[in-house]
Amino acid sequence: MDAITYPENMVFGLDIGTRSIVGTVGYKQNEHDFIVVSQSVRYHETRAMLDGQIHDINKVAETIREVKKDLEKQLGKKLKEVCIAAAGRVLKTVTVKAEYNLINEGIISEEHIRTLELNGVEKAYEELRKEMNSGDGNFYCVGYSVVHYYLNDYVMTNLEDHKGSKIGVDLLATFLPEEVIEGLYAAVGKAGLEVVNLTLEPIAAINVAIPDKFRLLNIALIDVGAGTSDICITKDGSIIAYGMIPKAGDALTNILMQRYLVDFKTAETMKTSILKKKTVSYKDIMGLSNKVTREEIYEAVRDEIDHITAQIAEQILYLNGGKSVSAVFVVGGGGKLPYFVEALSSKLNLPKERVALRGEEVLNMVQFLQKEIKKDPLLVTPIGICLNYYENRNNFIYAMVNGERIKLYDNSHLTIVDAALAIGFPNELLFPRRGKALHYTINGSERLARGESGEGAIIILNGKQVSLNASITQNDIIQITESTAGADATLMVAKLPEYKSTITFAVNHKEVICPKYALANDILVSDTYQIKDGDRLELLNHYTLEQLLEFMDLPYRKGITINHQSAKPQDRVYENFTIYYPLHEDIAASYEEVAAMISEEDFKEYSLGEDALLKDDFLRDGISEEVDEKKVEKASSISVYVNKTSIILKGKDKFILVDILDVYPFDLSTAHGSKVVLKINGDEAEFTSPLNNQDVIEMYWEK
Structure with missing residues (x-):
């Protein structure tokens, strides 16, 4: 061939399999079409590889060298760089869910998403290390697939530019053991080649057999090779699982060896010949010549095919959450026996047409310049290895x-x-x-x-x-x-959003404004209290009568009422409740006697601004309510409706809402809700609101 006619940027892919090594050289002609310039196949002379694992590096290197020389002869040019794939037998997969809380709710950037995914990879690596024994060596993450993203616990297909406080990901990470990679690199290196891209055989196969547009469906791809059957499952546009069973075409060859008493090479020839011939001639180890029909060979391996397909079906069900997939595509030489596809469909309870051997129909975009090469399921993985080079240069x-000097698997996206x-x-x-968070409870x-x-x-x-x-x-x-930690959380009661700084009461018809208190672990605290981790807080919406009198610096005495009900020191007083404080036990006492008993200093502590309780006003109001007989003489009466009950109020010129408590039974001594709701004619009111004839009043505890 004339190498000058081919592009310089051709890719060399090497499928290092258990039975053979396939070398493929080609190039992408456009976005879809791949041109295969040359291809070469060599079979291992010995069992240098078993179940996808290199056992004899030198023997494998020698076979690679033969493939390389053949391709160089075809091309008329030297090959230096190569793309390879690792078998699914040594692949470890871990599925994890990772979450990432944004410091402040905001727009999600590419950096946030990258951080989330790396958290998932690290979590997967930790899970893998827990599963493995200490002597199992090191593992490299060779790729990961995002199954689902989450935004505030809702599934999303793309997080970027959304706004949220928490993002999450379901992630499938894939790992290879160090010794497998080292073995592949050593064999390739001894053949005079440098690895420029490493992928996984299941990934290489699925990139050809199941295009992106089909991955919304729940499909399984089975790559039946010589030593392993690799499994890959797609769903909702993503690869959701990888798996493998350590049995494939070689298991069928071993059956023929035992049945017909032939060596491995002869048995392999017998197995592949029946795909084209009705009868096969062979010579056993005793030197005797024999003939066997295609049907006899099928019958000989039938039980083993049933066994292999049963294991594959079991693994598919496990990887797919206990359910069968919608369809199965089979590639690789081990699945070419006709009964294989039929047996697998039976094990999965799928119609026969839903399990198909994929070959020529998935290689439509591939053109072979070597006319003698026919499109075949055997070629899916070698072509996939070449195509993967254009996706990731690894x-x-x-x-x-x-x-510290480290070695990193370069997936083309390596970061710090x-x-x-x-x-x-x-x-x-x-x-x-x-910094440390502060955990506490409020009510x-x-x-x-x-x-x-x-x-x-x-x-x-x-x-x-x-x-x-x-x-x-x-x-x-x-x-x-390393990063630094911020300051620990601190919080005062006064900074709580629910906290209201004051509470107001009516004492002898004058407003008294008091600071609001809270309980911390059943201990009374002020608004300057620093909340501690684990505190149990209760914001109080009341005072006890004793606390109110203490604040006003007044002694407790008989005759005190709350909303016209006799009151004890431990009775609760809520916002806007009316308290009557008798100025002297003898209500007929003169103004001068009362004034002498309650000095001006008794009121300075709780008198506030323009609402200050002037001593003279306080005393005069208090005395007049008890001893002004002229007002009693001029008293009138009105009729009102309280909670749909008709009530008549008598004995005063003017009435306020609190007066109804003299004749209407409403318990204010014990709280039956968060607050008392008062309304007059549908409008909100207070106990001091004036009443008129025929007013409609609502009074109840709000739950």
């Missing part, structure tokens, strides 16, 4: 983080956070930390006061300060200084 890079996770830098020390309702936010970690990349989401590349030098 490799390993080295960087220096806080003086990836480097921090690689050295075990705690995630919480990267982001601003709040039985739980509350939380957040601490102040600290400063984020300081990141120095190659001598310059950058953000956590700054990209990193080969040989970067990174210094991370």
Whole structure:
């Protein structure tokens, strides 16, 4: 072939399988079409690989070298860079849900989403480490898929530019053990090639077999190779699960070895020959020549196919939440035996037409320049490895983080956070930390006061300060200084949104304004009290009579009434209640005697501003209500309706709302609700509101 006729940016993909190594070289002609320039296949001479795992690095390297030389001869040019894939057998997947609270409710940015996803990856890695034993070695995250986003606990397809206080993600993270990656890199390196992209075989296959437009459906893809059957499931536009069973085509070959007493290579030839021939000739290890029909070979492997498909079906049900999928696509050589698809549909209780072998129909966008190559399910994964190169250019890079040299799997999106996770830098020390929160209750309702936010970690990349989401590349030098915590939460009673600073009472028809109090753990406190963590607070909407008298610096004496009801020191007094305080036990006492007993200083403490209780007014009002007989002589009567009951008030020239308590039974000695509701003719009123004839009054406790 004339290499000059081909583009320089061709991609070389290598499918390193259990039975064979397939090398493919091609290029993207446009957004959809892929041109395969050349392809070469070599089978392992020995069992250098088992179940997708390299056992003999040198033997595998030798086979890769043969494929490379063949392709170079076809192309007329040297190949230096290669894309590879790791088998599903060594793949570890972890599904987690992660959440991220925004410091202040605001617009969600790309940085917020990236932070959320990285929290999910770190959580997945922690879950993986819990599952693995200490001797299982290191694992690398080689990719993750977002299953669902959440905004304030509601499912969302895209979070960016939305407004909210909490975001979340269901995330499927995939990991590979270090020794598997090292083995693949070593074999490729010994063949004189450099890895520029590493993907997973299930991902490579699904990118070809199930286009994005089909992933809204609940579909399973089964890549039946030689040693493993890799499973990938899509739903709602995302890949939701990966899985694997360690059985595939080689298990069928082993059955034929035992049945017909042949070596592995002969048995493999017999298995593949029946796809084209009705009878197969072979020579067993005794040197005897034999013939066997296609039907006999089918019958020989039928039980093993039932066993393999039963395991695949069981794994699909497990990965899909206990339910069967809507359809199944099968790729890879191991699934080409006709009975395989039929058996799998039966195990999943799906119609036969819902389980199909995918090959030529999914390779429509692929053009092979080598005419002898036919489109086949075997080619889905090799083509997928090449196409993945255009999606993600993945490799390993080295960087220096806080003086430690680390190796990172380059998924083309590496950031400072990836480097921090690689050295075990705690995630919480990267982001601003709040001071300790304050937990307390108000009237039985739980509350939380957040601490102040600290400063984020300081990141120095190659001598310059950058953000956590700054990209990193080969040989970067990174210094991370941990974030700081803000001040602990503090809160006074006066700063509570529910707190009202004063409460007002009517004493002898004069307004008295008192400071409001609260209970903290059943102890009376003022508005300057600093709330402590775990406090039980109760905001009081009343005084006791004893507390009110103490505030006014007056002694308790007989004859005190609350809303015209005889009162005791521990009786509660609510907002706008009317209190009568007898000026002397002898109501006929002269003004001079009363004035001598209650000095001017008795009232200065509670007299406030323009509403001040002047001593003379207070005393005169008090005496006049008790001893002014002229007012009694001039008294009249009115008729009103209280809660639909007709009431007649007598004995005064003028009446106020509180007067109805003399004749209407309404219990104010014990609180039966949060407050007393008073209305006159439908309008809100107070106990001191004037009454007129035929007024309609409503009086009740509000619950």
